[in-house]
Amino acid sequence: MPVIVLTNEQVGELLPIGAYVEAIEVAYREYGLGRAVNQTRTDLYGESPAENQYCVFKSMVGMLPKDHVVALRINSDVISWTRRQGNLRKEKVPAAEGGRWVGLVFVFDTLTGELRGIFPDGEVQRRRVGATTAVAARHLARSDARIFGVYGSGSQAEGAVLAIAAAFPDCEIRLWSPNRNNRQALAQRCRGQGINIEAVDSREQPARGADVVVTATNALDRVVEPEWIEPGALVACVKAQELGRDILNSADRIVVHTRDLDPINYVAGKNQPFRDTDFVDTLFGAERGDGDVRDLLKSLAVSTPDLADVVSGRVAARAKPGERVVFLNPVGTGLQFAAVGRQILSAAEQKGVGERLPTVWFTEDMHP
Numbered sequence: 001m002p003v004i005v006l007t008n009e010q011v012g013e014l015l016p017i018g019a020y021v022e023a024i025e026v027a028y029r030e031y032g033l034g035r036a037v038n039q040t041r042t043d044l045y046g047e048s049p050a051e052n053q054y055c056v057f058k059s060m061v062g063m064l065p066k067d068h069v070v071a072l073r074i075n076s077d078v079i080s081w082t083r084r085q086g087n088l089r090k091e092k093v094p095a096a097e098g099g100r101w102v103g104l105v106f107v108f109d110t111l112t113g114e115l116r117g118i119f120p121d122g123e124v125q126r127r128r129v130g131a132t133t134a135v136a137a138r139h140l141a142r143s144d145a146r147i148f149g150v151y152g153s154g155s156q157a158e159g160a161v162l163a164i165a166a167a168f169p170d171c172e173i174r175l176w177s178p179n180r181n182n183r184q185a186l187a188q189r190c191r192g193q194g195i196n197i198e199a200v201d202s203r204e205q206p207a208r209g210a211d212v213v214v215t216a217t218n219a220l221d222r223v224v225e226p227e228w229i230e231p232g233a234l235v236a237c238v239k240a241q242e243l244g245r246d247i248l249n250s251a252d253r254i255v256v257h258t259r260d261l262d263p264i265n266y267v268a269g270k271n272q273p274f275r276d277t278d279f280v281d282t283l284f285g286a287e288r289g290d291g292d293v294r295d296l297l298k299s300l301a302v303s304t305p306d307l308a309d310v311v312s313g314r315v316a317a318r319a320k321p322g323e324r325v326v327f328l329n330p331v332g333t334g335l336q337f338a339a340v341g342r343q344i345l346s347a348a349e350q351k352g353v354g355e356r357l358p359t360v361w362f363t364e365d366m367h368p
Helices: 008-014 017-032 122-140 155-167 180-191 244-250 280-284 294-303 307-311 334-351
Strands: 003-005 037-047 053-064 069-084 087-093 103-109 115-120 147-151 172-176 197-199 212-215 234-237 253-256 264-267 325-328 355-357
Touching (some): 003 334, 008 334, 017 155, 017 307, 017 334, 037 334, 103 122, 115 122, 122 234, 122 307, 122 325, 122 334, 155 172, 172 180, 180 197, 244 294, 253 307
Parallel strands (some): 147 172, 212 234
Antiparallel strands (some): 003 355, 037 053, 053 069, 069 103
């Protein structure tokens, strides 16, 4: 069989977002039952010539034996940390030729060890994060949840909106982000796909009265105020910093999507690797605001259930309807890419999509 090479555009057309939600749910169930493998994310940091920038090489691996698949996701990034409108933000710089980014997924067959496919991580990245949030909402939100408040208007927020609408077809979505044009544009694109969504002008509006609040921004400081969260609501984030210490401390229940909340970091000039997330103070002394909840994350990683516990039925989702539940989804896992990688390649094979490369290019006749 050849190695299939796909573009982001092709990946986006091969599977509906609902297929991602189902695949992610199955993968977490398999993991909770001890039938899948996930490796801690590893980040390598080297200084960039530009101010407040680092070259970062990120990798994560996951195996889903049920589907005979291993996926390796890598990013070769230039990352900057800056303050905008008073908030600290982390941004990937499109430094590659033509103003582009570098992120790839490699999918391997566990039966033969062969490479089966290569595709960019962009489209699948936002879809698998959004799908994980949708799976969490299925299990952690109240059974009558209908109103969703979403913060953000970038790629992650769009993935969340698409996945939520697929998992909750009768839902109402209220959207806010600091950039009015961006939030209006995202709402318009989603309405074009039949999604019931409104871009609102107040930061408070999405959370007030919402059954589920989702933050999917690049902010490293709090974007939602604790008093906006209603009793019984589920709050889901892609970074704990978006919620801040008060929301985490006041939650009746917290569920993490993985207990590996901190990647293993290797930084040039430091002798030992360490676990931490967005450690701008260590890199160049930048101060953190109330979004700095790293001490809480370290304790949560060992004291709270993860999504696999809930999906597999080992842990109850909520004890009573009035509980405020927080779902933390801050660090990606290779298992998420393994969950959807095989399906993407199967769809590409069936539809004849993508370039075909000889498998022999990616194997060798010398014993390694």
